[in-house]
Amino acid sequence: SNRANKPKILAARDISSVAGYMKSKDCKNVMMMLGAGVSTSAGIPDFRSPETGLYSNLARLNLPHPEAVFEINFFRRNPVPFYTLAHELYPGKFRPTITHSFIRLLAEKGLLHTCFTQNIDTLERRAGVPEEKIIEAHGSFATQRCIDCSETFDDNDMKRHILQKKIARCVSCGGYVKPDIVFFGEALPEIFIRAVPNLRKADLLIVMGTSLTVQPFASLAERVDDSCPRVLINLDHVGSFGSRSDDVALLGKCDEVVRDLCKELGWDDELNQLWDET
Numbered sequence: 501s502n503r504a505n506k507p508k509i510l511a512a513r514d515i516s517s518v519a520g521y522m523k524s525k526d527c528k529n530v531m532m533m534l535g536a537g538v539s540t541s542a543g544i545p546d547f548r549s550p551e552t553g554l555y556s557n558l559a560r561l562n563l564p565h566p567e568a569v570f571e572i573n574f575f576r577r578n579p580v581p582f583y584t585l586a587h588e589l590y591p592g593k594f595r596p597t598i599t600h601s602f603i604r605l606l607a608e609k610g611l612l613h614t615c616f617t618q619n620i621d622t623l624e625r626r627a628g629v630p631e632e633k634i635i636e637a638h639g640s641f642a643t644q645r646c647i648d649c650s651e652t653f654d655d656n657d658m659k660r661h662i663l664q665k666k667i668a669r670c671v672s673c674g675g676y677v678k679p680d681i682v683f684f685g686e687a688l689p690e691i692f693i694r695a696v697p698n699l700r701k702a703d704l705l706i707v708m709g710t711s712l713t714v715q716p717f718a719s720l721a722e723r724v725d726d727s728c729p730r731v732l733i734n735l736d737h738v739g740s741f742g743s744r745s746d747d748v749a750l751l752g753k754c755d756e757v758v759r760d761l762c763k764e765l766g767w768d769d770e771l772n773q774l775w776d777e778t
């Protein structure tokens with residue numbers, strides 16, 4: 501389809517046009533793509549922000565390069581850095597943010613089709629986003645298995661090992677146990693692969709808190725139809741945003757942009773109430 505003569509969906513590339521569109525009958529299926537930037541205000545560092553990002557703080561774990569902490573071959577040789585990070589990131593210690601409550605509010609308004617997240621912190625489900633609407637593209641700490649024989653490992657036993665900074669070993673073969681988090685080079689979960697085609701149904705794509713540097717997740721942003729406006733809520737410009745006539749960049753801290761957007765939508769009281777309950 502030729503983009504040039506597509507009628508512009510949005511009146512302008514600004515927050516009030518986005519709000520106006522979201523309340524129109526044309527906006528039925530909102531797709532979201534999340535990255536670590538939506539959890540930084542919960543106290544969980546992102547990966548690539550200079551100074552504060554995890555990758556600039558892992559140096560103390562003397563890794564050959566920061567990403568090694570999520571590389572299976574490095575883990576096989578030395579699982580200590582990952583287990584150290586897992587201890588710091590382990591779900592349960594962090595409260596979801598007001599941005600996570602916004603995602604739940606979209607679901608309660610019947611607008612959320614699917615929330616694709618790269619995050620392993622489970623804050624989306626902890627905020628009350630319906631589980632069937634969440635796709636954890638990079639897995640999560642929910643389950644774990646042996647990297648050698650794939651035997652699953654008991655959930656509570658794993659939780660105890662991580663909290664006590666002990667390396668869990670397979671009861672069958674003695675191999676190292678790793679949570680079902682997608683490491684670099686590993687396949688993404690089946691549930692992600694099956695959900696990707698649904699992006700065609702998006703009437704609005706909202707991308708929040710991600711550098712869009714990791715594939716195949718980042719490519720989701722290219723899969724929405726030309727007629728689907730794409731909204732970036734991020735500290736800085738990323739990916740191909742700006743290349744389409746209906747791309748809107750709402751730059752800033754996601755919690756602040758979300759508050760402004762909900763004010764425009766007249767949803768600020770509901771948003772605050774949801775967040776207060778979290």
Ligand code: APR
Pocket residue numbers: 534535536537538540541546547548549553570618619638708709710711712713714733734735736738752753754755
């Ligand atoms: N508000 C808005 N944007 C923010 C905020 C915030 N409060 N904090 C950080 N950001 C932005 C950063 O500017 C950056 O553009 O969020 C983005 C975070 O990017 P990354 O740190 O690269 O995190 P992410 O995109 O989720 O990384 C993707 O890389 O290491 C792998 O598997 C890991 O899922 C992760 C993937």
